[in-house]
Amino acid sequence: MLAANHLGYIVAAYVAAVVVVGALVGWVTLDYRILRRTLADLERRGFSRRSGSSAAAHAGPALKKAREDA
Amino acid sequence: MAIINLANPSRFLALATRTIPWLGGLTLLVFAFAINQAMSAPDDYQQGATVKIMFLHVPGAWLGMLGWLVMTVAALGTLVWRHPLADVVAKAAAPIGAAFTLMCLVTGSLWGRPMWGTYWVWDARLTSMLVLFLLYLGVIAVWRTVEDPSRAARAAAILALVGALDLPIIKFSVDWWNTLHQGSSIFRMGGPTIDPSILIPLLIMALAFTLLFATLLLAATRNEILRRRVRAMRLMQASAAA
Amino acid sequence: MTPLAAILVRDMRLSVRVGGGALMGVLFFVTVVTLMPFALGPDLVLLKRIGPAILWLAALLASLLALDRLFAADHDDGSLDLILMGRMPLELVVAAKALAHWLTTGLPLIVAAPLIGLLLDLDAPAEGALVLTLIAGTPALTFIGLVGAAIAVTLRRGGLLLAVIVLPLTVPVLIFGVAAANAAVGGTVPFGTPFTVLCALSLASSAVGPFAAAAALRQEME
Amino acid sequence: MRLAAVDLACRRGARDVFAGVSFAVASGEALTIRGRNGAGKSSLLRQVAGLVRIAGGQLTIEGGDPELTIGEQAHYLGHQDALKSSLSVAENLRFWAGFFDAGSTDLEKPLTAVGLGGLADLPAAYLSAGQRRRLSIARLLAVKRPIWLLDEPTSTLDQPAQERLAEFMRSHLTGGGLILVATHGDVGLDGAQELRLDSSFSRSSECGHGGDG
Numbered sequence: 001m002l003a004a005n006h007l008g009y010i011v012a013a014y015v016a017a018v019v020v021v022g023a024l025v026g027w028v029t030l031d032y033r034i035l036r037r038t039l040a041d042l043e044r045r046g047f048s049r050r051s052g053s054s055a056a057a058h059a060g061p062a063l064k065k066a067r068e069d070a
Numbered sequence: 071m072a073i074i075n076l077a078n079p080s081r082f083l084a085l086a087t088r089t090i091p092w093l094g095g096l097t098l099l100v101f102a103f104a105i106n107q108a109m110s111a112p113d114d115y116q117q118g119a120t121v122k123i124m125f126l127h128v129p130g131a132w133l134g135m136l137g138w139l140v141m142t143v144a145a146l147g148t149l150v151w152r153h154p155l156a157d158v159v160a161k162a163a164a165p166i167g168a169a170f171t172l173m174c175l176v177t178g179s180l181w182g183r184p185m186w187g188t189y190w191v192w193d194a195r196l197t198s199m200l201v202l203f204l205l206y207l208g209v210i211a212v213w214r215t216v217e218d219p220s221r222a223a224r225a226a227a228i229l230a231l232v233g234a235l236d237l238p239i240i241k242f243s244v245d246w247w248n249t250l251h252q253g254s255s256i257f258r259m260g261g262p263t264i265d266p267s268i269l270i271p272l273l274i275m276a277l278a279f280t281l282l283f284a285t286l287l288l289a290a291t292r293n294e295i296l297r298r299r300v301r302a303m304r305l306m307q308a309s310a311a312a
Numbered sequence: 313m314t315p316l317a318a319i320l321v322r323d324m325r326l327s328v329r330v331g332g333g334a335l336m337g338v339l340f341f342v343t344v345v346t347l348m349p350f351a352l353g354p355d356l357v358l359l360k361r362i363g364p365a366i367l368w369l370a371a372l373l374a375s376l377l378a379l380d381r382l383f384a385a386d387h388d389d390g391s392l393d394l395i396l397m398g399r400m401p402l403e404l405v406v407a408a409k410a411l412a413h414w415l416t417t418g419l420p421l422i423v424a425a426p427l428i429g430l431l432l433d434l435d436a437p438a439e440g441a442l443v444l445t446l447i448a449g450t451p452a453l454t455f456i457g458l459v460g461a462a463i464a465v466t467l468r469r470g471g472l473l474l475a476v477i478v479l480p481l482t483v484p485v486l487i488f489g490v491a492a493a494n495a496a497v498g499g500t501v502p503f504g505t506p507f508t509v510l511c512a513l514s515l516a517s518s519a520v521g522p523f524a525a526a527a528a529l530r531q532e533m534e
Numbered sequence: 535m536r537l538a539a540v541d542l543a544c545r546r547g548a549r550d551v552f553a554g555v556s557f558a559v560a561s562g563e564a565l566t567i568r569g570r571n572g573a574g575k576s577s578l579l580r581q582v583a584g585l586v587r588i589a590g591g592q593l594t595i596e597g598g599d600p601e602l603t604i605g606e607q608a609h610y611l612g613h614q615d616a617l618k619s620s621l622s623v624a625e626n627l628r629f630w631a632g633f634f635d636a637g638s639t640d641l642e643k644p645l646t647a648v649g650l651g652g653l654a655d656l657p658a659a660y661l662s663a664g665q666r667r668r669l670s671i672a673r674l675l676a677v678k679r680p681i682w683l684l685d686e687p688t689s690t691l692d693q694p695a696q697e698r699l700a701e702f703m704r705s706h707l708t709g710g711g712l713i714l715v716a717t718h719g720d721v722g723l724d725g726a727q728e729l730r731l732d733s734s735f736s737r738s739s740e741c742g743h744g745g746d747g
Contacts, residue, residue, distance in 0.1 A: 006120050006184040013123040013180040017130075020173040021282065024166060028289040035296040042303045045652075179430070189430045192354030200346060200431075207339050217331050217619065217659060248354060308653060308660040318632030322621070329620035390614025393585055397605040398633055533585055 077154050079295050086292040090285060097281040104278040107271035123181040125272055129279040130174030131195070134202055135237075136283060137167020141209065142234040145227035155291070157223030158298065160230065161213055162290030166283060168206035174199050194248035198241045205233045219298065315400040316408045323412035326385075333378040337417040338424045340377050344370035345428050356433045363432035364493035367442055368449075370428075371421050372486055375450055376478055378417045379457040380464060380471035382409060383529065387465050396533060402526040410458045410521065418450035441496030441503065445510060449489040452514040455521030456481045462525035466532045485513050535597035535680055536560045537582070537604070537712060543590030544577045551577050553590060557729050561597070561680070564703070564713040564723050569731035575716035576612070578731065579683045582714060583610040598680060608681035609674045613689070615666045616673075619659035623650055626658055627672055634677040644675035648698065663690040671699060674706075682706060684715040697722065 108125040140163040147156025178196050179189045190196070209226050216222035327334040348366045349359055359366075386392040395405055425446055426439045434442065460478035464470035491506035536558060543553035551574035559565045567575050580586040582593060584605030595604050617626050627641050645651050648668040658666065667690045674682060682703070688696045700722030703713055707723075715721055 006118065009180045009184055010119060010122050013126055013177045016176045016180065017126045017173055020169050020176075024169050024286055027165075028286055028293060031293045032289065032296070035293055035300060038300050039296060039303070042300065042307065188356060188433050190433060191356065192349050197349075197354075204339075204343055204346060207342075211336065211339060215331050215333075215336075244350075247350060304656055304660050308656055308662070308665065315633045315635055318629050322618070322625075322629045325625070326618055326620060331620050388614075389618070390612050390616040391618075393580075393583070393610060393612060393614075394616050394630070395633070396585060397583055397608065397610060399602065399606045399635060400633070 079155065079298075082155060083292060083295055086288050090289055090292070093281065093285045093288065097278065097285050100274070100278040100281055104271065104274040107274050111271045112267050118184075120181055120184055121268060123177050124268070125275045127174055127177040127181055128272060129276045130170050130177060131199055132276055133279055133283050134167055134171030134174055134199060134206075136280070137163050137170060137206070138202065138230070138234060138237065140287065141167065141226075141230040145230040145234075148223050148227040149231070155295075157219070157227065158294040159287070159291050160223065160226060162287055162294050164206060164209045164213065164226070166286050166290060168203060168210060170279070170283065171199055171203045171206055175203060192248065194245045197248065198237075198244045201240050201244070202237065205237075209233070219301070315398060316404055319395075319405055319408040320412050323409055324416060327378070327412070327416040332416075333381060334416045335420060337374040337377050338420045341370045341374040341421055341424060342428055344373060345431060349431075359432045360434065360438075363429060363434045364438060364442055364445075364497070365490050366432060367425055367429060367434075368445070368486060368490045368493060371425065371446055371450065372453060372479075372482055372489075374421055375417055375453040376457050376460075376475060376482075378413060379454075379461045379478070380474045382413055382458065382461040383465040384461075384470055392465070392529070392533075396529070402529060403522040406458065406462070406525045406529070407518075407522040410454050410518075410525075413458075414451060414454045418446075418454055421450060422446045435497075438493070438497045441493045444496075445489045445492045445507065448492075448507060448510045448514055449485050452485045452510070452517045453482055455514075455517040456485070458521045459524045459528060462528035462532070465529065485510065488513065535595065535710070535712065537593075537595050537681065537714075539582075539591065539593045541591035542578070542581065542588065542593060544574055544581055544586065545589040546577065546586075550589075552731055555591070555729070555731065557727065559712045559714065559727065561710045561712055562707050564707060564715065564726035565729055566721070566723065566726045567714060567716040567729045567731060568718070573731040575731055576685050579610065579685050579714060579716055580612075582681075583608055583683050585610070604681065607679055608683050609677070609679045610683045610685075611670055611674065611687050612685050615670045617658045617661075617666055617669060620657060622655045622657050623661070623669055624654040626669060627676060630673045631676045634679075636677040639676055641672075641676060644672040645669075647675055647702075648672045649695070664692055664695060667691055668695055671702065675702065680711045682711060682713040682715075684713065684717075684721075686717055687715065688717065688719065688721055 104125075108122060111122070111125075113119050113121065141160045144156045144160035144163065147153040148160065175196065178199070182191055182193070182196070183189050209229050212226045212229055213222050216225055326332050345366055348370075352358060352362075383392065386395065396402065398405065422443055425442050426434075429439045429442055457474070457478050460474045460481070461470075463477060464474045467473055488506040488510040491501060492503060492510055495501045495503040495506055537560075538556075538558040540556050541553070542555040544551040555578065557565055567578060569575050577586055581588050582604060584603055593604065595607075598607050616630075618629075621629070623645065624641060627645065631639055631641060642651065642654075645654060648671050650665060650669060650672065653661070653665075658669065661669065667687070671687070684703075687699060691699060703715075703721070703723055707713060713723070713726075715723070715726075
C-alpha cells in the first residue's frame with residue numbers, strides 16, 4: 001500500500017462526519033423547536049375549548065404541578 | 071452543585087438552557103483549533119495522508135463507547151438510585167452514541183478502502199464497533215416500541231447494563247475470532263505506537279468531539295424533559311375533560 | 313378518502329409511530345447478515361461468493377418478521393370485526409394491508425440491501441442484481457406471508473406458527489431469487505431466466521394471496 | 535325496513551349456544567336482549583352482524599339496500615373499542631369514517647356530541663375506558679347506518695354519558711333506524727321489545743361448554 005495521497009477518501013470521510021454531526025445537531029434543534037411550539041399550544045389552549053375557563057382554572061394548579069414533576 | 075437539586079426537572083431545564091450556548095461556543099472553538107492541528111499534522115510514513123481520517127475514526131469509536139458508558143451509568147441511576155433524570159439522559163444518549171458509532175464505521179470503511187482495496191474488512195476492532203452499533207439500534211428499538219416511558223426506561227436500562235457486561239466479552243471473542251481465522255486483514259488498524267506529531271492533534275480532536283457529545287447530550291436531554299412535560303399535560307388534558 | 317386509501321394510510325401511520333414495526337425488518341436484516349461471518353469466518357473471498365445467498369435468506373426472514381401482527385393487531389382490538397362489516401370487498405382490503413406492509417418492510421429492505429452488501433464485499437454488478445431480485449421477490453414474500461398471517465390470526469402463538477406455515481411456501485421465491493442474484497455475477501445461467509420466473513412468482517402470489525387470505529379470515533371468524 | 539329471525543340457532547365449537555330464537559324488529563323499533571352470562575347475547579348480535587355462522591333457522595331483512603348484506607348496513611358496538619392507541623382521537627374517527635365511505639363528514643360534530651370535542655389531537659392511549667367507549671359511539675354518529683347492534687354499550691359509561699347514549703338511541707329510532715341491544719341493566723329505551731335468552735336453550739352436547747356467551 002503506497003503512501004499515496006488518497007484525497008478523495010479523506011474528503012469523503014470528513015463529509016460523512018459533517019453529515020452525521022449535522023444530522024444530530026439538526027435533529028436536536030428541530031425537535032426542541034417543535035416541542036416548544038406544542039407546549040406553548042397546549043398551555044395557551046388550556047384544556048378543552050368547550051369547557052371554557054372553569055376547567056382551565058381548576059386545572060391551573062394541577063397544570064403547575066404537572067410542570068414540576070414531569 | 072449537588073446532584074440532588076439537579077434532579078428537579080425545571081431547575082435542570084433552566085441550567086441547560088443557560089449552558090448549552092456556552093458549551094456550543096466552546097465546542098466550535100476547540101473544533102477550529104483541532105481541525106487546524108489535524109490538517110497541519112505530517113503524513114504518516116506508512117498510511118500517507120489517509121491518517122487524517124483517523125482523526126475522525128478514533129474519536130468516533132471513543133464516543134461510541136462513551137455513549138454506552140453514559141447509558142450504563144444512567145441505567146444504574148434508573149434502576150438503583152431511582153434518579154428521576156436518569157432515564158431521560160439514557161434515552162437522549164442512545165441516538166447520539168449510535169450516530170457517532172456509525173461515523174466511526176463509515177470513516178473506518180473509507181480509511182480501509184485505500185489500504186485493503188475493499189470498503190469493509192472483518193477486522194477485529196471494526197467488527198466490534200459494528201456489533202456495538204447493532205446493540206445501540208436494539209436499545210433505540212426498545213425506546214421506540216414500548217409506549218409507556220417508565221416501562222421503556224426500565225427495559226432499556228436493563229439492556230444497557232447487560233450490554234455493558236457483554237461488550238468486553240464481545241470484544242474478546244471478536245478478537246479471538248479474527249486471529250483464529252487470520253484471513254485477509256494483513257494490516258492492523260492504527261499501529262501500536264502513534265507518533266506524537268499525530269497523537270496531539272488526535273487528542274485535541276477527541277476533546278472537541280467529547281465537548282460536542284456533551285452539548286448534544288444536554289440538548290437532547292432537555293428535549294426529552296420537554297417531551298415528558300407534553301405527555302403529562304396531555305394526560306392532564308384528558309382527565310380534565312373527562 | 314376511499315376505504316382502501318384509509319386502510320393504507322392508517323397501517324402506514326401505525327407502523328411508523330411508536331410501537332410500530334417499520335424498521336424492525338431492516339434491523340433484523342442487518343443483524344442476520346452481520347452474524348453470518350462470525351459463523352463462516354472473516355474470509356472475504358468466501359463471503360463474496362455466498363453473499364447473495366446470505367442477503368436473500370436474511371431478507372426472506374426479515375420480511376416475515378412484521379407479518380404476524382398484520383391481522384392479529386386488528387383482531388385483538390376488535391377492528392377486524394368492523395373491517396369485515398365494511399362495504400369494501402375483503403380481498404381488496406387485505407391487498408391494501410399487504411401493500412402497506414410491503415412499503416414499510418419490503419421497501420426499506422431494498423434500500424438497505426446494497427449498503428449491507430458492502431459488509432460481504434459485493435461488487436457493483438452483484439449489488440445491482442441483488443436490488444433487482446429483491447424488488448421482484450419481496451412482493452411475493454409479502455403476499456405469501458399474507459396468507460400465513462390470515463390463517464394464524466386467531467390461533468394462540470400465531471407468530472411462531474406463521475414461520476412454520478409460510479417458510480415452506482416461500483422456497484420457490486428463495487431459489488429463483490438467489491439464482492438470479494448469482495447469475496448476474498457469473499455462472500452458467502443467464503440472469504433473465506430465473507429473474508422472469510421470480511417476477512411470475514410475484515405476480516401469481518399477488519393475485520392468489522388476497523383471495524386465499526380473505527377466505528382464511530372469513531373461516532377464522534367464527 | 536324489517537329485520538326478522540325465525541328459529542335462529544348458534545353453535546360455538548361443540549356447544550349449542552342457543553336455538554329456536556325468533557324475533558322481528560321494524561324501523562323505529564328496538565329489541566332489548568337479556569340473559570345470564572354465557573346465554574349467547576353476544577353471539578346473537580354477532581350473527582346478525584354476519585360475524586358468526588348461523589347454525590340453523592333464517593335471518594332475513596326486508597327493505598334497506600338489496601345489494602348489501604345485513605352486516606354492511608349495521609353498526610356493531612362490541613366489548614372492544616376498535617381503537618388504535620398510537621393514533622389520535624381524530625385520526626381514529628377519520629379512519630373509520632373513511633373506511634365506511636363517509637370520509638367527507640364533519641367529525642367535529644360527533645366528537646363534541648360525545649363530549650370529546652377538545653381532545654381531537656390527543657393520542658387515544660391517554661383516554662380512559664369511558665372516553666374510549668364514547669369515541670366508539672362517535673363512530674355510530676359519524677357514519678349513518680340504519681341498524682345498530684349494541685353489546686352492553688353502557689358497561690364503562692358514567693351516568694351523564696349513559697343519558698347521552700339513550701338520547702342518541704332515541705333520535706336514531708325516530709330517524710327510522712332500528713336497534714338490537716344486549717344489556718343487563720336499563721338503557722333508557724322505553725317501549726322496546728324484550729327477548730330473554732335463558733340457558734334452557736343452550737344444551738351442551740358432548741363436552742362441557744366453553745368460550746363466552
